[in-house]
Amino acid sequence: MSLRHALLGLLADQPASGYDLTRKFEVSLQKYAWHARHSQIYPELNRLAGEGLISVVEEGARGRRTYAITDAGRTELRDWLLAPAKEAVVRNETVLRMFFLSTLDNDEIRGLLREWIEEADRELARIGESLDRIEALRRERKGRWFGLFAAEYGKRSFQTQREWAEWALAQVDEAEAAAEAAKRETG
Amino acid sequence: MSLRHALLGLLADQPASGYDLTRKFEVSLQKYAWHARHSQIYPELNRLAGEGLISVVEEGARGRRTYAITDAGRTELRDWLLAPAKEAVVRNETVLRMFFLSTLDNDEIRGLLREWIEEADRELARIGESLDRIEALRRERKGRWFGLFAAEYGKRSFQTQREWAEWALAQVDEAEAAAEAAKRETG
């Protein structure tokens, strides 16, 4: 059950409400690691609080409850980080589409590859800003380097996606040229 | 619903039974793109057959049914490849753990990073063999280059994981050295 560990991990950085956590999923975890909606987050926070892994540290306007991780929660998080249960869950729809790319025509393949290059460029720009913010925090010596490892991994991953797509484009061109040469020879 | 598209994609390469498809998930899709158990695959194959997207092309011993993709199935696959529904699903437990790495002690971080380096090496070896097989098929001119794009992507991804982990190890060493220098200065 990774949702609870994602919540514990986010709360290990700083206290937050269910609303805050929902946005953190949207802006930072969703595209790289995990997604969850508020309808799943709120009940899970209530369960975690019931089990003593997190606790309400502040109540604000509109029924807002800010949670902080407890010592028991930190232990649970640490155990999961150091000894995750069996095979890691992986699900990636984009990679799934890469698997089946070759079932398309060359021009369709090129279209998708160009989309992925553009996506990589957009994400690299976003991550660049993110890394700047993390670096700034680090210089101010405010706390730790939470997020730096993941941001750097994200940057490298999208650079890889970009380079792979460029390589694949070249492959398609090469295959097409070879096919045309063969055609001229035989026909 | 990506499961059905994963099945259609695999069947677009070659006909297969539910049993075959279950193994294909285990050996090729599971670690990179998607996972499914036989208990989910068999009912979905029956639904796809009912909708005319695949059809039984052979019945063998032990009730084995070999399915092939139909023209309608190819159309459905193509539509999904070219126009996937909204935000791509991403779920990756390893990346989730990377996000929260900095909540651990330096030695614990080093331990995890070394594990990831070893994992990358193991996967790179497996993918290397896979790429050799795909290249061999290609030289024999047997059909297309199904799997090549994904295998190359997998290779580059694990190289990236390895390089990132090496970088992260250096970061930890650097931070530790800086912390010790600061300690000597003040205390």
Added chain:
DNA sequence: AATGTCATGTAAGGTGTTACATGATTTG
């Protein structure tokens, strides 16, 4: 003959998504 692999299936329970529901507070 026993063991392992091939082969397909269902049921119960847990996880995740979509839709419905409500109301407070802030901003223009």
Added chain:
DNA sequence: CAAATCATGTAACACCTTACATGACATT
């Protein structure tokens, strides 16, 4: 004062995992 945003919740349904269930065929 209208609209946007903040804030939390539940219910129905879809998806996925684990466990149970059965039997044929191949190998030693």
